[in-house]
Amino acid sequence: MATPVVVSDVSKSFTMHLRSGIRLPVVEGVSFAIRSGECAVLGGPSGAGKSSILKMLYGNYAVDAGQIIVDHHGQLIDLATASPRTVLSIRRDTIGYVSQFLRTVPRVSALDVVAEPAISLGEARDAARDRARALLDRLNLPEKLWSLPPATFSGGEQQRVNIARGFITPHPVLLLDEPTASLDARNREVVIELIAGKKRNGVALLGIFHDADVREAVADAIIDVTAFAPGKAAA
Numbered sequence: 262m263a264t265p266v267v268v269s270d271v272s273k274s275f276t277m278h279l280r281s282g283i284r285l286p287v288v289e290g291v292s293f294a295i296r297s298g299e300c301a302v303l304g305g306p307s308g309a310g311k312s313s314i315l316k317m318l319y320g321n322y323a324v325d326a327g328q329i330i331v332d333h334h335g336q337l338i339d340l341a342t343a344s345p346r347t348v349l350s351i352r353r354d355t356i357g358y359v360s361q362f363l364r365t366v367p368r369v370s371a372l373d374v375v376a377e378p379a380i381s382l383g384e385a386r387d388a389a390r391d392r393a394r395a396l397l398d399r400l401n402l403p404e405k406l407w408s409l410p411p412a413t414f415s416g417g418e419q420q421r422v423n424i425a426r427g428f429i430t431p432h433p434v435l436l437l438d439e440p441t442a443s444l445d446a447r448n449r450e451v452v453i454e455l456i457a458g459k460k461r462n463g464v465a466l467l468g469i470f471h472d473a474d475v476r477e478a479v480a481d482a483i484i485d486v487t488a489f490a491p492g493k494a495a496a
């Protein structure tokens with residue numbers, strides 16, 4: 262089974278420059294792999310470092326030590342030391358990310374917000390908009406909202422637009438940061454089905470899910486982040 266992302270011995274600390282440079286270690290010795298066709302879930306209590314790990318895998322947070330090897334177009338690249346240009350290329354074609362909140366763009370309709378990532382990867386505009394409609398319909402976003410900019414939408418409506426935008430592209434790796442946090446039970450169920458669809462298509466997923474029902478429904482493996490608490494490996 263393909264492992265498009267392999268994380269080895271990664272550590273991360275934050276330096277508080279406004280607090281006399283105090284160093285806060287967050288995780289050490291983080292090692293795991295994510296496999297195509299599976300959804301791995303980062304588990305552990307609040308503050309354990311789940312979001313920090315996800316952000317390192319997307320190149321948002323720098324890595325202090327260790328490797329994050331990504332299969333990018335058949336080439337193995339260490340994201341931990343990759344140039345900003347390479348990180349952008351990996352984000353474009355290999356690793357997708359569904360954040361918890363939608364970053365709204367003024368005057369762009371929900372439909373175009375969703376279709377845009379597919380169009381920017383070369384899909385014809387009409388085909389991308391058709392798929393965007395299908396996704397928004399599946400996520401039960403009322404049709405009257407599709408032509409409106411999502412800035413004034415409710416939290417759950419914005420989250421569904423965000424999920425549709427994150428799921429429309431064919432990235433082989435997909436990172437999910439609490440994608441169901443603001444959703445009702447019916448739409449959580451839709452997200453579970455969308456994740457199952459990605460797995461069937463061979464996508465490797467890594468997510469954080471606070472909702473235990475969703476976690477149980479989607480997880481093929483749980484990565485216990487408390488195992489990477491600073492000092493734990495040495496203890």
Ligand SMILES: Nc1ncnc2c1ncn2[C@@H]1O[C@H](COP(=O)(O)OP(=O)(O)OP(=O)(O)O)[C@@H](O)[C@H]1O
Pocket residue numbers: 275285287305306307308309310311312313314
């Ligand atoms: N940008 C940052 N600057 C300083 N400290 C940070 C930063 N981001 C995270 N931290 C700290 O790192 C630790 C881990 O945070 P992180 O958000 O990764 O935890 P988490 O497991 O995702 O928690 P939660 O379940 O509450 O979202 C926390 O103590 C947090 O304060």
